[in-house]
Amino acid sequence: MTLQEKFESNQFVVCGEITPPQSCDGNVLRDRSRHFKGFVDALNVTDNQRAIVRLSSISSATILLDEGIEPIIQMTCRDRNRLAIQSDLLGAAALGIRNVLCLTGDHQTFGDQPEAKGVFDLDSIQLIAAVATMNSGFLLSGSEMKKPPEFFIGAAANPFAEPFKMRLIRLHKKIAAGARFIQTQAVFDLGIFARWMERVVEMGLHEKAAMLPGVMPVRSVKTLLWMKEKLPGMRIPAEFFSRMSQARDPEEEGITIAVEMIRALKNIRGVRGIHIMPSLWESVTPRIVKEAGLHVAH
Amino acid sequence: MLPPHGQSSIRNASAKSRITPLLENLVALNIRPITVRERKLSHILLFLEDIIKVPLFRCQRCGECILSSTAFICSQNCPKRLRNGPCGGTGEGGSCEVFPDRKCVWYRIYFRSRLLHRVSLLYKVNSIHNWNLEKTSAWLNLFRGRIQGSMLFLRNDTQKVKDIISDDAAGKI
Numbered sequence: 001m002t003l004q005e006k007f008e009s010n011q012f013v014v015c016g017e018i019t020p021p022q023s024c025d026g027n028v029l030r031d032r033s034r035h036f037k038g039f040v041d042a043l044n045v046t047d048n049q050r051a052i053v054r055l056s057s058i059s060s061a062t063i064l065l066d067e068g069i070e071p072i073i074q075m076t077c078r079d080r081n082r083l084a085i086q087s088d089l090l091g092a093a094a095l096g097i098r099n100v101l102c103l104t105g106d107h108q109t110f111g112d113q114p115e116a117k118g119v120f121d122l123d124s125i126q127l128i129a130a131v132a133t134m135n136s137g138f139l140l141s142g143s144e145m146k147k148p149p150e151f152f153i154g155a156a157a158n159p160f161a162e163p164f165k166m167r168l169i170r171l172h173k174k175i176a177a178g179a180r181f182i183q184t185q186a187v188f189d190l191g192i193f194a195r196w197m198e199r200v201v202e203m204g205l206h207e208k209a210a211m212l213p214g215v216m217p218v219r220s221v222k223t224l225l226w227m228k229e230k231l232p233g234m235r236i237p238a239e240f241f242s243r244m245s246q247a248r249d250p251e252e253e254g255i256t257i258a259v260e261m262i263r264a265l266k267n268i269r270g271v272r273g274i275h276i277m278p279s280l281w282e283s284v285t286p287r288i289v290k291e292a293g294l295h296v297a298h
Numbered sequence: 299m300l301p302p303h304g305q306s307s308i309r310n311a312s313a314k315s316r317i318t319p320l321l322e323n324l325v326a327l328n329i330r331p332i333t334v335r336e337r338k339l340s341h342i343l344l345f346l347e348d349i350i351k352v353p354l355f356r357c358q359r360c361g362e363c364i365l366s367s368t369a370f371i372c373s374q375n376c377p378k379r380l381r382n383g384p385c386g387g388t389g390e391g392g393s394c395e396v397f398p399d400r401k402c403v404w405y406r407i408y409f410r411s412r413l414l415h416r417v418s419l420l421y422k423v424n425s426i427h428n429w430n431l432e433k434t435s436a437w438l439n440l441f442r443g444r445i446q447g448s449m450l451f452l453r454n455d456t457q458k459v460k461d462i463i464s465d466d467a468a469g470k471i
Contacts, residue, residue, distance in 0.1 A: 078378075082426065104385050107377055107396045118378065125382040126426045129324050138318060140325050140426075158386035166408040169420050170383040177423060185386060232387030232395035 003042045003070055003099055004152040007181060007210045012266070013273030014294050015072065015183065015212060016040035016285055018064075020055035026063050029055065033067050035282040039289045040069075042099060044183070044275070047074040051111025058092045065096055072154060073097055075131075076105030081121040082130070082140055089134060093149035101154040101183065102127040125173050128153055132178030155179035155209075159196035160189060161233035168199055175209045182209050183275040186216035188236045190264055197270050206270035213265045214275045217258040217284050220250045255287060262292040326428045329444045336438070343435035361431030361439055366449040367419040369410035376403040381424040384408075419449055 006013050016036045021028040036043050043064060047057040061071035073092055080088065089100065104124040108116040122130060130140055137148040155174040159167060171182065187193045193213060200206050218224050221244045228236050240257065247253030262274055274294065278284050321327065332340060344359070351357035351372075355365060358374035364381060365372060373381055377396040384404035387395030392405035411417045425446070431439055439445045 104378060104380065107387075109377075109396055120378045120380070121429075122426055123378070123380045123382050124385075125423055126324065129320070129423065130426075133318070133320055133324060136318065136320060138321055140321070142321060142327050156386065161384070161386055161388040162390065162392050163384075163388075163405055163408045165417075166383060166404065166420070169417075172421065173382060173423055232389055235390075 002152075003072070004180070006041055007272065010272075011041075012294070013041045013210070013212065014039070014289060015042050015044060015273065015275040016282075017044040017046065017275070017277045017279075018060070018282065019046050019049060019280060020057065020060040022052070022054050024055065026055075029060055029063050030067060032282045033064055033069055035285050037067065037069055039286045040276070041273075042070040042072050044072045044074060044101060047076045047103070047105070048079060048111075049074075049106070051078065051106050051108045051113070051116070053111075053113070058088060058095065058097065061092070061097050062095050070099070071097060072099035072101050074101045074103055075127065076103045077120050077122045077124065077127055078105030078108060078118050081119050085122065085127065085130065086134065086139055089131065089149065089151070093151065098150065099152045099154060100131055101156065102131060102179070103156055124155060125170070125177050128155055128174055128177040128179050135178075152180060153178050154181040154183060156184070157182050158185040158233050159187075159193055160185055160235040164192075164196070167196070168203065171200065171205060172203065175205055180209050181212060181272075183212045184214050185233060186214040186277055187261060187265065188216075188234070188240060190261070192235065193265075194268055197268050201270045206272070210272035211270050212273040212275040213268075213271060214277055215258050215261050215265070215288075216277045216279065217281060217288060218244065218254045219281055220254075221245045255284060255291070258284075258288050259291045262288070262294070266292075323423065323425060325426050326444065329428070330442060332430075332434060336442075337434075340435045340438050343438050344433070347435055347437055359433050360427060361434040361436050362428055362445045363436035363440070363448070364424055367416075367422055367424070368407045369414055369416050369419075371403060371407045371410060373403055373407065379427070380404065381427065383420065 003013065018032055018036065033043065045057040045060045045064065048054055057073045061073045064071040075085065102124050108114060108118045131151050131153050133140065134149055135151055137145055139145060157167065157171050161167065200211065221241060224236060224241060224244055227234050243257065244250055244253055265271055265274060276285060276288060355370060355372045356375055357372050360374050377394065378385055384402050388402045388405055389395060389398065392402050394400045394402045411420055431444065436445065440448060
């Protein structure tokens with residue numbers, strides 16, 4: 001069953017996220033992916049996340065397909081103009097990749113090569129519309145394709161960045177442009193997320209696209225501090241800092257927090273799945289999925 | 299200064315190309331190329347346009363002005379040049395993720411849109427930028443039908459605004 005079919009048959013979906021290595025060693029990726037196998041329905045493959053060069057998301061996704069894991073490729077607008085985006089997407093479709101998460105992309109100044117030229121020919125909303133156009137059988141030039149791709153289009157949302165109402169307008173635009181599933185930024189502030197979901201349900205957006213809140217297990221207070229400082233648009237309540245710093249075993253506490261978070265998120269109306277982002281702590285995924293009582297259908 | 303604009307006629311000549319409503323609202327297909335004669339006029343008009351728009355709006359001369367839908371704040375001052383709303387990195391208090399000392403352009407656009415009762419205009423999906431129009435006169439481009447109409451005198455909830463929003467590329471998928 002593909003990710004799309006799982007959403008269509010109203011299953012509760014679990015997505016993971018994998019970071020490709022900074023080298024051409026496919027085995028590193030294979031090893032990392034084994035932690036997810038059988039525990040997630042689909043796996044996001046990041047596309048030069050934080051503007052740092054890594055193994056390309058499409059190539060990594062092909063490796064995951066070989067491993068029997070359904071990939072979701074992330075496609076950003078930072079590194080490609082409209083020509084490259086269309087050509088890469090056609091390549092991805094030819095390799096059997098079906099899911100695309102459309103993102104604007106982190107600004108190049110956050111990476112390790114800040115001198116680079118950022119492209120941003122399209123923005124995420126235009127990218128979603130472009131993929132939808134390709135699905136309908138046309139390239140952006142207007143020429144018709146003999147065999148159109150059949151991408152299942154996803155998008156991201158950040159309920160925690162200001163201005164909050166503008167985020168809902170943007171979500172509306174993304175879904176109207178063709179996004180069918182939405183993965184959110186990692187949830188730490190449950191109050192804000194619950195209020196945001198209420199508004200999403202009011203607007204009827206949860207019926208048009210599946211909402212998947214993000215959960216990020218954290219290993220130590222240091223990581224938490226780094227996230228607060230370095231990841232723009234993150235909101236972490238003070239409560240988590242004290243819990244993590246007082247814990248005897250911060251890793252255990254991190255897992256407990258993630259499991260509690262998933263249990264709470266599952267009960268919010270409109271939530272259709274969970275998106276787990278373990279960053280480079282992949283080995284934690286099976287435990288979190290089991291302890292949170294998530295079942296993955298095969 | 300001005301890029302060559304003749305190329306787009308190559309695409310126009312293609313017999314296979316068909317424009318779907320979805321596509322029409324996303325990319326500027328089949329627009330009239332800027333002729334050599336027009337380029338001179340564009341230069342003169344751009345000079346006048348700059349005198350007004352650069353000091354008032356910090357205009358970035360994209361040639362495809364959407365100021366009227368962004369509460370008269372130039373969205374092209376965004377480091378990512380986003381035309382459809384803020385990225386996910388706006389910090390607390392609305393700071394830009396790339397230049398934390400600045401306010402996010404879209405944060406300012408949202409709050410000024412509220413002030414001017416123009417929030418519904420933010421629902422419009424703005425088309426992909428036509429880079430051929432970079433550093434040309436938006437006034438000339440508007441007059442020659444190369445870019446979408448200005449929404450200067452529109453406010454929230456008028457029927458015309460509703461038409462624009464529902465008539466969007468987005469609604470037709």
